[in-house]
Amino acid sequence: xxxxxxxxxxxxxxxxxxxxxxxxxxxxxxxxxxxxxxxxxxxxxxxxxxxxxxxxxxxxxxxxxxxxxxxxxxxxxxxxxxxxxxxxxxxxxxxxxxxxxxxxxxxxxxxxxxxxxxxxxxxxxxxxxxxxxxxxxxxxxxxxxxxxxxxxxxxxxxxxxxxxxxxxxxxxxxxxxxxxxxxxxxxxxxxxxxxxxxxxxxxxxxxxxxxxxxxxxxxxxxxxxxxxxxxxx
Numbered sequence: 751x752x753x754x755x756x757x758x759x760x761x762x763x764x765x766x767x768x769x770x771x772x773x774x775x776x777x778x779x780x781x782x783x784x785x786x787x788x789x790x791x792x793x794x795x796x797x798x799x800x801x802x803x804x805x806x807x808x809x810x811x812x813x814x815x816x817x818x819x820x821x822x823x824x825x826x827x828x829x830x831x832x833x834x835x836x837x838x839x840x841x842x843x844x845x846x847x848x849x850x851x852x853x854x855x856x857x858x859x860x861x862x863x864x865x866x867x868x869x870x871x872x873x874x875x876x877x878x879x880x881x882x883x884x885x886x887x888x889x890x891x892x893x894x895x896x897x898x899x900x901x902x903x904x905x906x907x908x909x910x911x912x913x914x915x916x917x918x919x920x921x922x923x924x925x926x927x928x929x930x931x932x933x934x935x936x937x938x939x940x941x942x943x944x945x946x947x948x949x950x951x952x953x954x955x956x957x958x959x960x961x962x963x964x965x966x967x968x969x970x971x972x973x974x975x976x977x978x979x980x981x982x983x
Contacts, residue, residue, distance in 0.1 A: 751783070752783055752962050753956055754784070755785075756787050756788065756968060756970075758787055760789065761789045763792075763794045769975070773975065774904050784842065784844060784961065786840070787841075787842070790838060793817065793831075793833040795829060796823050796832065806921050824905075835933070836909065836911065842903065859907055860884050863892045865957070873938075889932035894906070
């Protein structure tokens with residue numbers, strides 16, 4: 751099966767959410783195939799369905815002055831930070847093709863980064879029994895949170911390549927207070943090639959899920975949405 755992969759650059763959170771919601775419906779109706787959107791967000795704090803406002807440590811006034819949005823969303827999990835230097839991936843996948851097993855699906859997404867980090871950077875990453883995501887020792891390097899609607903996924907993962915790690919001090923990431931956050935660049939100690947890592951993520955995504963990548967541009971993605979959005983299913 752094919753996976754249409756669209757690198758989108760920097761996209762506002764609500765704009766990306768709107769695109770996901772359109773693609774979700776089209777995927778539910780089998781009018782498009784599986785997709786993966788890759789992008790960065792401007793600095794934003796998002797609240798999952800299980801969020802507690804007490805996990806935002808910085809004051810709302812201070813965050814506004816810094817230009818940092820706070821946005822509630824329908825993904826699972828608690829409070830998450832997104833910002834430059836973090837690769838965000840939104841897979842729009844029909845889980846009917848992957849066993850309709852949400853737990854296994856999430857474990858497979860974790861496996862993408864476990865394999866990538868070990869094979870490409872000799873970094874041993876693991877899962878945590880209590881907390882979703884990918885960890886290097888006691889520090890999270892990839893956050894994961896999905897919404898599954900009629901067996902189609904939206905939202906996804908946030909892989910810390912070289913974000914400003916001090917920004918995570920604005921929150922208790924995912925509501926966790928006894929663990930830290932790290933990035934790939936912090937672990938390897940040298941500058942990284944963003945495009946190369948995008949390609950690595952797609953390679954391991956396809957390897958884990960048994961897919962073949964077909965890269966598409968943002969105009970091509972927009973054309974797909976426009977072509978199908980108002981047509982009868």
